[in-house]
Amino acid sequence: MTLDLEKKKYMSQMQDADNIAENWNNKPDLLEHSLKFIIDDCVIFLQRYLDYGRATFNRKFPPKVSLLQKNSSSPVLCHATGFYPAKVNITWRKNGQEYHEYVETGETLPNPDKTFQKHVRLKVKTEEWKRNQYSCVVQHKSLTKDIQKILTEDEIISNSSKCNG
Incomplete structure (x- = not known):
């Protein structure tokens, strides 16, 4: 009709x-x-x-980015959470160059508050990250410039205590 x-x-x-x-x-x-x-x-x-x-x-929420590690021999997670929209690009860099070896990308997952989270895991030996500079770079629509977290011993030590207890 x-x-x-x-x-x-x-x-x-x-x-x-x-x-x-x-x-x-x-x-x-x-x-x-x-x-x-x-x-x-x-x-x-x-x-x-x-x-x-x-x-x-049209709403946009920027990601909060953390580097997390359970202990010195476990992989390092670059974890982004609280972002909207869901599309995000997370990469690891070694000495300023994109690095894909020993990297695993997790799925983008929803949070209860309708934002999203994602992690990218880097498995590298302690001696290796002490000899090189590794950084996690997060790109998102809400950001005017990329978030870059540099993997340092201080960053890992402070976050590994959070993961263990």
Whole structure:
């Protein structure tokens, strides 16, 4: 069933609905109410819902980034959380160059507050990260510049105590 706004009458799309269209067209109050809703109210409601949606979809929350390690022999996690929208790019760098060896990327997961979290794991021996500079770089739509966390002994020691207890 369609409502022809120019002819101001209901049009059936199937022969079986012709009787219904005729019945509705013979009820001027129903026809006037439908026309008013489509021409006036519907546009207002549609604009309101578009505004609500725009506010939701355009929101941006920057990630909070931490380096985490259970102990000196376990992998180092670069963990980003609390960000929205969900798309995020997390990479490890070794001496300023993108580094992909011994790196595992986790899935982007939802948080209860409708934000997201993700981690990228780097498995490297302690001697190796002491000889080189490793850094985690996080890129997200909410950021004007990338977040970079440099892997240092202080960073790992302070976070490993959080992981263990």
